[in-house]
Amino acid sequence: MEVPFMAGTVYVFNGTPNAMLLILNNQILTTNLAGIQKTSNYAPQQTTAPRNPAAGNPGNAQFGGSNTLIVSFPSGTSQTYPVNIDPNQIQIDNDLQLYIFFNVVILVIPGGSASSQGQQQVIVSSTAGLTAEEQALVEEHIASLS
Secondary structure, eight states, X not given: OOOOOOOOEEEEEEOSSSOEEEEETTEEEEEEEOOOXXXXXXXXXXXXXXXXXXXXXXXXXXXOSEEEEEEEOTTSOEEEEEEEOOTTTSOTTOOEEEEEETTEEXXXXXXXXXXXXXXXXXXXXXSSOOOHHHHHHHHHHHHHHO
């Protein structure tokens, strides 16, 4: 009996005090990921996205090998991150954690121990700006908040 293929999940955490819109590969992942607050003991809010076996950009709100994540805040500012996941180094069935902060995201491969840590990749915001399509998605979301 063949075991069904199970792709891992990327757990995405908001490490800022601000709510955010997340656009993954030009698709809305979530429209309002709440920020950390004292009332929740500063626990980061999270959402999830499945992993996709595509080596490149899967073209949907899933994490393939090559991804573009846009983080947009209610103030109208946005940040773009290239989140690349090498399928030769990180098996598709592994779960990952992505922590979003101001101007940086950190992709974490869970595992390890106090003596042997897991892996992490720090990704700094791109200064290239948004494409017209990405900007339209952000503006549409901001308009819906009014």
